[in-house]
Amino acid sequence: MTLSLFGLQLxxxxxxxxxxxxxxxxxxxxxxxxxxxxxxxxxxxxxGAYLAYWIAAxxxxxxxxxxxxxxxxxxxxxxxxxLAIAPLYRRDHLSQVLLTYGLVLLFNELxxxxxxxxxxxxxxxxxxxxxxxxxxxxxxxxxxxxxxxxCICVAAAMRQVILKTRFGMRVRAGASNAEMVEALGxxxxxxxxxxxxxxxxxxxxxxxxxxPLTTVYPGMGxxxxxxxxxxxxxxxxxxxxxxxxxxxxxxxxxxxxxxxxPGFASAIVYAVMAAVxxxxxxxxxx
Amino acid sequence: MSLSRRTFLGATAASFAAGRAFGASKAxxxxxxxxxxxxxxxxxxxxxxxxxxxxARERDGKLAGREIEWVAVDDESDPGKAPANVNKLIxxxxxxxxTGPVHSGVAMAMMQIVRQEKTLTIVTNAxxxxxxxxxxxxxxxxxxxxxxxTSNPCxxxxxKDGRKNVVLMFWNYSFGQESMAAFKEGxxxxxxxxxKEIAVPFPQTEFQANLSEIASIKPDxxxxxxxxxxxxxxxKDYADAGLRDKVPLYGSGFLTEGVLGAQGAAAEGIKTxxxxxxxxxxxxxxxxxxxxxxxxxxxxxxxxxxxxxxVHALAAALEKVQGDTGAQKELIAALxxxxxxxxxxxxxxxxxxxxxxxxxxxxxxxxxxxxxGIAQKDAEDPAFGCAMVAAK
Numbered sequence: 028m029t030l031s032l033f034g035l036q037l038x039x040x041x042x043x044x045x046x047x048x049x050x051x052x053x054x055x056x057x058x059x060x061x062x063x064x065x066x067x068x069x070x071x072x073x074x075g076a077y078l079a080y081w082i083a084a085x086x087x088x089x090x091x092x093x094x095x096x097x098x099x100x101x102x103x104x105x106x107x108x109x110l111a112i113a114p115l116y117r118r119d120h121l122s123q124v125l126l127t128y129g130l131v132l133l134f135n136e137l138x139x140x141x142x143x144x145x146x147x148x149x150x151x152x153x154x155x156x157x158x159x160x161x162x163x164x165x166x167x168x169x170x171x172x173x174x175x176x177x178c179i180c181v182a183a184a185m186r187q188v189i190l191k192t193r194f195g196m197r198v199r200a201g202a203s204n205a206e207m208v209e210a211l212g213x214x215x216x217x218x219x220x221x222x223x224x225x226x227x228x229x230x231x232x233x234x235x236x237x238x239p240l241t242t243v244y245p246g247m248g249x250x251x252x253x254x255x256x257x258x259x260x261x262x263x264x265x266x267x268x269x270x271x272x273x274x275x276x277x278x279x280x281x282x283x284x285x286x287x288x289p290g291f292a293s294a295i296v297y298a299v300m301a302a303v304x305x306x307x308x309x310x311x312x313x
Numbered sequence: 314m315s316l317s318r319r320t321f322l323g324a325t326a327a328s329f330a331a332g333r334a335f336g337a338s339k340a341x342x343x344x345x346x347x348x349x350x351x352x353x354x355x356x357x358x359x360x361x362x363x364x365x366x367x368x369a370r371e372r373d374g375k376l377a378g379r380e381i382e383w384v385a386v387d388d389e390s391d392p393g394k395a396p397a398n399v400n401k402l403i404x405x406x407x408x409x410x411x412t413g414p415v416h417s418g419v420a421m422a423m424m425q426i427v428r429q430e431k432t433l434t435i436v437t438n439a440x441x442x443x444x445x446x447x448x449x450x451x452x453x454x455x456x457x458x459x460x461x462x463t464s465n466p467c468x469x470x471x472x473k474d475g476r477k478n479v480v481l482m483f484w485n486y487s488f489g490q491e492s493m494a495a496f497k498e499g500x501x502x503x504x505x506x507x508x509k510e511i512a513v514p515f516p517q518t519e520f521q522a523n524l525s526e527i528a529s530i531k532p533d534x535x536x537x538x539x540x541x542x543x544x545x546x547x548x549k550d551y552a553d554a555g556l557r558d559k560v561p562l563y564g565s566g567f568l569t570e571g572v573l574g575a576q577g578a579a580a581e582g583i584k585t586x587x588x589x590x591x592x593x594x595x596x597x598x599x600x601x602x603x604x605x606x607x608x609x610x611x612x613x614x615x616x617x618x619x620x621x622x623x624v625h626a627l628a629a630a631l632e633k634v635q636g637d638t639g640a641q642k643e644l645i646a647a648l649x650x651x652x653x654x655x656x657x658x659x660x661x662x663x664x665x666x667x668x669x670x671x672x673x674x675x676x677x678x679x680x681x682x683x684x685x686g687i688a689q690k691d692a693e694d695p696a697f698g699c700a701m702v703a704a705k
Binding site: 029031032035036039040042043144145146147148150151158165166167168170171239240241242243244245246247281282283285286289290292293 | 353355356511512513514517518519521522523525526528529541542545546549550553554555571572574575576577579
């Protein structure tokens, strides 16, 4: 492998990891703070992608889709939390898995009903429909540069919110001891609603950004969900920082696995997960 | 006009009598449909079914005078449930003729049973080589294609275009593997060279790493097998990586079939080979597409054609045996003689009971699949391992 090809594969892996981070960060927060195993997280990603397709087809603008779609999904997340998730806080994980898996089936049927089973393409925004030369012979789509940059911005913003704001402080406190936070007079219910809704919006945003790259198709949420769980486990449950590095690790090992060990590619992510757990049983940041 | 009561009664009685006599000798023809009506392949199952019913209506709802009773089972494209579903149709519903499925895994399970039960079976989509190869059987016909037919002719097309050094990329499951094997066989014969083979685990759709690799290899062209959502994504990624204008893309027809809309401008210029194209310019195809559109409101496709031809082939053969499905030997002989003027062009069965059909070169131009010509005339699957071919 030449140096320029190696550099490009590095970029490919990082970009894939960053997009994965957007999905996994919401999953890890909801699991870490609310204590809820949310299988429907992948469905929010899928719904985001379908919304991007639907709105972009009507307005001709992906930006409009993000501006309308993300708040809409945050609202949907809030409603789902109030109606379905809230009654489960005091129940065990099995009940949560059953209910959120039920939500997956429900959202899949809704998608089938509203959009059908066809595969849809979403156009890359015209401003970004060019390619950036990498090294001498290679090119990289500008839209991938943009998504990577957007993901880094979101990650930086999340870091600021969690470390520097009162809301972030409560989230951190909630992650380590929810009962104590409640005893201190903070309305945990509102905190949980806001957090779940933010997680939903993040997953939907990831789906929207990914839509021009991946196309939009039924069942796209499930494959992302599995990888996101791997990221959450590698990173350590409830840790945004862990999710960030976990996602990069998954993206890179998947990319290089494909190039260097093609016959073994689909297993390599899980091999990496097993290796991390052997060394650090509670994940990178656990 | 008013009917007198007497003539009315007389006519009714006569028709009743006729009906009974008819019913005694001509029971309804029970046709089993083992197709996916849910899941990823639901659209394919529905198109095959609707095209079969359309063909039946063109024959006034009767085959050789027998009315048709459709018995449909959703196979969910699940090979694990296939044995139970096949048994339900054969033993439970006692169908005279079994048709389907879409998924090759389901077809393999079906083959195991129908070879034992000797039910007359017509495969309406699944392209697995074994159906008319190693597992071929006198009572099994196929009206769709073999994987070999969709990709072997492309080798000649690429060599003619002067593409000698080629990278192969495909989903690593039986359909992809069989397509690639058929392509390599033809390509090596013509003096082409495979520079690299990239097998992508099915159904992964993250291709970026492999595309970077292709760009660094700089082959004359790339030949791929992907279908459905994966094909839509691959073609877009290929264009996004800047490869479309540098390294021409070829594939089996399923690369663009049904996903051209999702691929948009990224698909422009791609050449594929398949036994059908929506834009195929012949009278039978125009008539078929109009009728299908009128009946369903949807556009017909390659899957619908197989369903349509299944019923017309059956009708032609059943007429020769006066609709007697019990005379299976004669019915099979009659099917072997069937010649159809199909929407896809001339159609007949090979000794292994796979279609002998033209395979066309198609190219995407202006967002539409256009037919450039015939890649292989009367393409016949080599039917490796089929005992029926060796015997005759």
